[in-house]
Amino acid sequence: MANARMRNKAEDFERMGIDQKIVAPWEDGKRNGAQPGWIEWWYFDADLDDGTKVNLNFATNPVIGSPEEGLHPFFYANVQFPDGHEINDFAFLDEADCSFSEERCDVKIGPHTFRGDLETYQVHVEDVKGISLDLVLKKTATSWRPGTAYVDFGEDYESYFTWLCAVPRGDVSGTLVRDGQTRQVRGRGYHDHQWATGLLLNFWNRWLWGRQQSDGYTILVFDSVSNDATGNVRFPWFCVQDAQGNVVFDNVEMGPGVDIRMDGEFVLEQTGKTLPSHMVYRFERDGVKVRYELTELRFLVGNDQYAMAPAAIQAAFRSVGAAPSISRHAAIGKLTIERPGEDPLVVEGEMHYELSSQYREFIVDPADHVTERDLAAKLPLVPQPEWFEAPVATTGPAASDIDEGGEPDPGLAGSWDCTFEGPMGKSNMKLVLEVDGTTLGGHMEILRKKQPVQWGIVTADGFEATALVKVAFRKAEARIKGTRDGDSIRGTVELPTGLVTFEGTRG
Numbered sequence: 001m002a003n004a005r006m007r008n009k010a011e012d013f014e015r016m017g018i019d020q021k022i023v024a025p026w027e028d029g030k031r032n033g034a035q036p037g038w039i040e041w042w043y044f045d046a047d048l049d050d051g052t053k054v055n056l057n058f059a060t061n062p063v064i065g066s067p068e069e070g071l072h073p074f075f076y077a078n079v080q081f082p083d084g085h086e087i088n089d090f091a092f093l094d095e096a097d098c099s100f101s102e103e104r105c106d107v108k109i110g111p112h113t114f115r116g117d118l119e120t121y122q123v124h125v126e127d128v129k130g131i132s133l134d135l136v137l138k139k140t141a142t143s144w145r146p147g148t149a150y151v152d153f154g155e156d157y158e159s160y161f162t163w164l165c166a167v168p169r170g171d172v173s174g175t176l177v178r179d180g181q182t183r184q185v186r187g188r189g190y191h192d193h194q195w196a197t198g199l200l201l202n203f204w205n206r207w208l209w210g211r212q213q214s215d216g217y218t219i220l221v222f223d224s225v226s227n228d229a230t231g232n233v234r235f236p237w238f239c240v241q242d243a244q245g246n247v248v249f250d251n252v253e254m255g256p257g258v259d260i261r262m263d264g265e266f267v268l269e270q271t272g273k274t275l276p277s278h279m280v281y282r283f284e285r286d287g288v289k290v291r292y293e294l295t296e297l298r299f300l301v302g303n304d305q306y307a308m309a310p311a312a313i314q315a316a317f318r319s320v321g322a323a324p325s326i327s328r329h330a331a332i333g334k335l336t337i338e339r340p341g342e343d344p345l346v347v348e349g350e351m352h353y354e355l356s357s358q359y360r361e362f363i364v365d366p367a368d369h370v371t372e373r374d375l376a377a378k379l380p381l382v383p384q385p386e387w388f389e390a391p392v393a394t395t396g397p398a399a400s401d402i403d404e405g406g407e408p409d410p411g412l413a414g415s416w417d418c419t420f421e422g423p424m425g426k427s428n429m430k431l432v433l434e435v436d437g438t439t440l441g442g443h444m445e446i447l448r449k450k451q452p453v454q455w456g457i458v459t460a461d462g463f464e465a466t467a468l469v470k471v472a473f474r475k476a477e478a479r480i481k482g483t484r485d486g487d488s489i490r491g492t493v494e495l496p497t498g499l500v501t502f503e504g505t506r507g
């Protein structure tokens with residue numbers, strides 16, 4: 001039974017105070033509350049003229065949500081340089097160091113900010129692995145949303161997922177700092193805003209999202225299929241704008257004039273999933289025929305989110321047949337629009353698209369959902385997955401191999417800048433340590449959150465400590481073990497989700 005629908009009727013617009021044609025600045029402000037599990041983010045990307053690609057995400061909560069009331073602000077940055085260098089960084093920030101305006105897009109997450117009024121945006125990213133950004137995004141298209149931007153889910157439509165494309169296309173200029181060297185940059189940019197009442201798994205099986213900016217035209221496509229629990233309903237959002245930002249054609253729902261075909265299957269090594277490499281979208285309305293064809297050129301970036309998840313989260317994914325993954329690809333996009341009595345409009349060029357698949361297989365045809373139905377119990381909209389509530393065992397202080405009667409090591413005191421590596425890849429950590437004889441105190445700063453040392457011991461032979469941390473929003477203890485060699489330290493951090501190694505130098 002289908003229980004997913006667009007909030008797209010005239011009474012929906014009137015009740016929400018939303019203009020059917022014009023997007024208002026407040027729509028790009030904070031829209032969600034702080035209820036457990038709710039998510040919201042502001043996304044920005046840019047293709048710079050020198051080949052550098054920038055992807056940023058400013059979020060009130062990470063995409064996995066939170067079982068706790070309140071906000072758990074999250075920041076993600078990915079910058080790819082034409083010389084092959086790439087940075088990936090993510091951080092949880094204290095709510096006290098963050099702010100979100102409801103009047104317009106005015107987002108502050110720690111030192112990073114994203115502010116704008118639907119016309120001009122300022123982007124500031126401060127020292128992420130040696131990269132800093134100060135960019136201006138000036139819109140050159142028209143803000144667009146499908147209907148009110150809401151898709152409602154559930155028997156009583158009690159849950160929702162949204163998409164507001166605030167800047168389908170814009171000019172980017174500003175500065176980029178890399179390893180202390182500042183340079184001027186220019187390019188094209190994009191910004192959208194999404195908010196929802198729960199995990200993506202609650203709503204979607206998969207989607208294709210992409211955009212094309214070429215020959216004076218901007219093309220948006222967001223083709224989503226809801227999961228088995230919500231009826232496998234398809235929402236093919238599509239919009240074409242000309243150089244002046246006029247909407248040449250758009251579509252928000254399935255209908256008799258909509259036809260979609262996906263074929264050319266291939267297995268993506270990074271996720272192990274079979275994906276389509278050729279997509280054709282056809283729309284026909286009031287005598288106008290639109291055809292948009294995508295042919296995959298190359299894989300850009302992606303990850304197997306299931307493989308990256310800690311064991312407890314993997315178990316929760318398996319319990320519902322889920323295996324989330326995401327990948328981005330370059331493609332040739334060819335648009336053809338035929339109007340009676342006019343020459344066809346043809347636009348062709350390179351575009352980028354994203355494939356997000358929440359389950360073990362990428363479902364090409366919504367009518368063929370046997371894989372999800374056979375492998376998974378239907379995923380309930382409420383409550384959140386069980387792993388949110390499952391307890392995490394804590395180790396607590398334990399007997400140490402370090403002899404308290406050994407020679408003290410006062411040289412360990414101070415600040416240490418570290419890099420740790422584990423199942424989620426590399427990231428930064430800071431240890432701020434206090435030494436009183438052989439007693440060790442201080443805190444561990446990971447993902448820019450301070451985690452206090454509860455117990456510690458240090459001698460010239462090494463050091464051990466336990467620090468209180470949060471794992472998947474639950475409190476747990478991490479055991480730190482390491483040694484110092486002059487102005488360098490190295491060791492391990494044992495967490496309930498696994499062991500990570502670290503190396504550091506004096507800060």
